[in-house]
């Protein structure tokens with residue numbers, strides 16, 4: 461296996477890496493170098509501690525900008541992982557408003573304004589609409605989200621996500637490799653999906669800026685459009701996490717682990733408990749419905765189409 465660089469965008473607590481690295485080590489496919497793109501200094505410390513629990517993990521290089529993350533002079537092929545990263549990038553929300561003449565509609569961007577307060581204290585915020593079309597409107601038009609027949613009254617476009625996807629495609633085009641994107645969203649999004657989460661509950665987006673996680677569904681169709689600007693690069697999207705993992709053999713793997721649990725000489729009660737936990741974990745990642753991740757999360761891959769169809773995407777047109 462050729463040496464490669466593993467880049468994770470937004471590693472969070474580092475949990476994905478501490479699960480993934482020992483597994484790829486067993487397959488003798490460890491990355492020669494590891495780059496973590498992380499904006500938060502607190503999370504970098506958490507990631508550092510998590511990685512320190514592994515033996516033989518490559519020493520990570522942290523990057524605080526995308527350019528830093530992608531500018532490793534070693535020119536090895538790259539495997540890029542972005543799990544719940546694109547949903548954290550800022551989106552532009554656009555609203556359809558009637559024109560002054562009333563004959564046709566126009567698009568305006570939702571902006572944040574400070575509420576004039578006669579008793580200044582904590583600033584309060586409110587949403588307003590731009591007076592004229594902004595560059596985000598032009599971007600949405602360029603990706604065909606806004607067409608004369610668009611029936612939706614609210615749309616989103618994520619300029620950061622699109623430019624990130626394009627830069628990943630350019631990097632993979634130059635150095636070889638692939639990017640795996642796992643996130644919630646779909647190929648064709650409509651409406652305003654921006655929401656704020658605080659302590660696992662949905663909260664007012666404007667209430668405490670900086671203290672809640674603001675997220676929006678990922679428009680994989682827009683990312684695909686961005687990638688298509690790079691010759692021979694393509695984004696395969698968006699298959700459900702359930703379908704992707706089943707195609708990669710998740711059910712067979714589940715049965716293998718279950719058999720190995722039953723074959724231990726532990727007590728019946730302990731075996732039952734471990735099988736129950738295994739089933740619960742399996743259901744959480746491949747199960748359907750809002751309470752599970754199987755159909756809510758989608759998987760997309762950016763790769764060079766000359767390399768063939770990525771695993772899990774055969775027989776898909778997207």
Ligand SMILES: C[S@@+](CC[C@H](N)C(=O)[O-])C[C@H]1O[C@@H](n2cnc3c(N)ncnc32)[C@H](O)[C@@H]1O
Nearest residue numbers: 470471472476497498499500503543544545548
């Ligand atoms: C929801 S967490 C993802 C967690 C992790 N990937 C996982 O699978 O558990 C989002 C991550 O992206 C990082 N992040 C969000 N926006 C970012 C940005 N603009 N630049 C760099 N990192 C960012 C956050 O700090 C966090 O590590």
